[in-house]
Every structure is written in C-alpha cells, then in structure tokens.
C-alpha cells in the first residue's frame with residue numbers, strides 16, 4: 001500500500017527504477033498530507049478546493065453546468081454535492097434513479113438552491129448512452145464540465161449487452177462514447193462563453209500494474225482468461241490514454257477544452273467494519289491512516305475541474321491535487337492514438353453511423 005501511495009509523486013528516473021529515498025519521501029508526504037506545488041495535498045478536501053476555486057473566479061461567478069457520472073455513490077456523490085453547493089448545475093446520469101433521487105434530496109437538504117437534474121443512463125449500453133445524450137442535448141443547456149467518474153470492479157467475467165467485457169465497457173468504453181457524443185456541445189459552450197471546458201477522467205494509480213504486452217484491445221473486449229484486478233487496472237490505463245489522445249486532438253482543433261485524468265486516492269469504506277475482531281480492527285486502524293475520506297477522495301477531481309491553476313493543462317495525470325506521474329504505458333502517445341482509433345472504429349461498427357471526427 002505504501003508503495004502504491006508513493007507511485008503518485010515519486011520522481012521517475014530514466015530507467016524506470018525507483019530508489020528508496022524518493023519513495024520514502026513521497027510516502028511521508030502522503031501520510032502527513034504535506035502540500036505540493038498547488039498548495040494542496042493528500043488531506044485536502046473537495047470542499048476546501050472548491051471554496052478556493054470559487055473565491056478566485058471572476059465576478060459575477062459564471063453559472064457552470066457539469067455532468068458527473070457515478071454520482072449515486074461515494075466519490076461521485078461527494079463531487080456532485082460539493083459542485084452543487086458551490087452553485088454549479090449538476091446533471092446526474094444514473095442507472096438507479098431512486099438512488100439518484102436520494103442523492104439529490106440530501107444535497108438539496110444542505111443546499112436548497114442546488115440545481116440537480118437526474119437522467120437515466122447505463123454506461124454498459126450504447127443505446128442507453130445515446131438516449132441520455134440526446135435527452136441532455138434536447139434540454140438546450142450549456143456544458144462546461146464532464147466528470148467521467150463511474151467505476152466498476154467485477155470479480156467474474158461478464159459481458160455488456162453490446163458484448164464487451166463489463167469492467168472495460170463501464171469504465172472506459174461507456175465514457176469514451178459519452179464524451180464523443182457531448183464533445184461538440186462542450187466545445188460550443190467554451191467558444192460561446194469563453195470559459196475553458198474541462199473533462200476529467202477518474203482513473204486509478206492501479207493503472208501502473210499493467211504491462212504493455214498485456215494491453216491488447218481485442219483481448220480487453222473479450223478476454224480469454226479473466227482476472228478482475230487486471231481488467232480493472234487495464235480499464236484505468238485506458239482512461240489515461242483516452243485523456244492523452246483526446247487532449248492532442250482538442251489542441252489540434254484549437255478547442256478551448258481540456259481533458260485530464262486523476263487518481264482520487266484510496267477511499268475509506270465501511271466494509272471491514274462488518275468483520276470485528278482484534279486483527280481486523282488493528283488492520284483497519286493501520287489502513288485508515290493510509291486511506292482518504294470520501295471528501296479527500298473527491299478533491300483532485302474538483303481541483304482539476306475548477307481550479308484556475310489547471311487552466312490550459314491537458315493530457316495530464318493528477319493525484320492529491322497536484323500533477324503527477326503516470327506509468328510509461330499510460331504516457332505512450334502512440335499507444336494512446338492506437339487505442340483511440342480502435343475504440344472509434346468499434347463505435348463506428350457498433351452504431352452503424354459515422355462519428356464525424358477524424359484523427360489529425
């Protein structure tokens with residue numbers, strides 16, 4: 001776990017080896033919550049970041065609209081709460097509308113003026129994503145921020161209705177299609193308002209567990225031999241590669257829209273509380289020193305989505321509210337372009353209609 005924490009901020013040497021000193025330093029920095037160059041660190045909460053961002057926004061504060069996927073639970077729910085509290089209109093696409101209504105009610109109990117719109121989506125279904133996008137576009141609202149946060153970890157091999165392995169379908173393919181279908185809208189809003197559009201892909205430091213030789217598109221769609229952790233890690237590499245390649249394309253199109261990937265940190269869960277006992281309690285106590293609260297887990301997303309300090313930064317990877325290092329595979333531009341082309345071709349085949357964007 002300590003090594004995982006350290007990956008976030010340990011400087012990378014040219015031969016990809018990590019000496020012990022920077023790892024120890026990064027681990028201490030994480031545990032103590034020492035601020036990085038942004039002024040924030042691992043202990044910063046989403047509320048702190050967002051309040052600071054609001055204070056530094058021009059007056060009158062622009063009325064932003066954000067789509068946050070996976071907002072019916074933990075990090076996504078906290079991201080939606082904090083954004084809505086700060087006056088951002090939040091669209092919650094959810095597969096479970098009852099859960100989404102509960103999240104909305106809770107947010108509005110705290111912030112009665114919060115503007116929340118709930119809409120149905122299942123990220124494992126192309127048809128459902130298309131329906132959501134067309135419903136959203138028909139509202140005629142602007143779109144400033146897309147937060148691709150929803151996530152799935154599946155122990156067993158399962159397939160989506162479009163016949164794609166479920167973790168990859170949810171975490172990467174679904175968000176790729178959602179982003180493609182809303183890209184013109186976010187670019188148009190940025191052009192009309194002069195406010196930089198921002199897309200945030202919520203990845204994980206676990207992306208670094210994937211080797212290049214194991215990262216093969218056809219096997220990701222339909223693995224012959226399935227390992228849940230590997231599938232999750234692969235989908236998280238894909239989130240970063242997606243940000244890298246789309247960022248390159250947006251720059252080539254001179255669009256005022258950025259896309260970045262974040263590692264939220266490992267967030268505390270109540271799961272271990274069901275297994276009481278000296279050993280589990282001791283392990284929980286030790287782990288709780290390493291794990292973040294949900295609000296700390298949502299901080300990096302809010303920082304990248306709102307901060308003036310991230311203006312113009314695109315195709316980057318952030319952790320603990322600071323720019324950080326992703327793995328060599330996630331940094332590989334050729335791999336990013338290849339994955340984008342393969343995914344785009346898949347969409348083209350599956351949807352049987354051209355997506356009118358070509359690679360520069």
Ligand SMILES: NC(=O)c1ccc[n+]([C@@H]2O[C@H](COP(=O)([O-])OP(=O)(O)OC[C@H]3O[C@@H](n4cnc5c(N)ncnc54)[C@H](OP(=O)(O)O)[C@@H]3O)[C@@H](O)[C@H]2O)c1
Nearest residue numbers: 070071072073074075096122123124149150151204266267
């Ligand atoms: N928690 C961590 O320690 C950690 C660490 C690193 C990275 N991350 C990443 O951070 C993000 C949020 O994590 P979390 O811990 O907050 O996750 P979580 O509590 O498991 O929530 C996942 C969210 O995704 C939604 N979702 C899953 N499948 C979906 C689908 N097919 N269509 C639409 N929505 C779907 C869930 O909706 P339902 O409510 O309907 O299930 C839920 O709202 C994920 O991308 C995760 O990979 C988390």
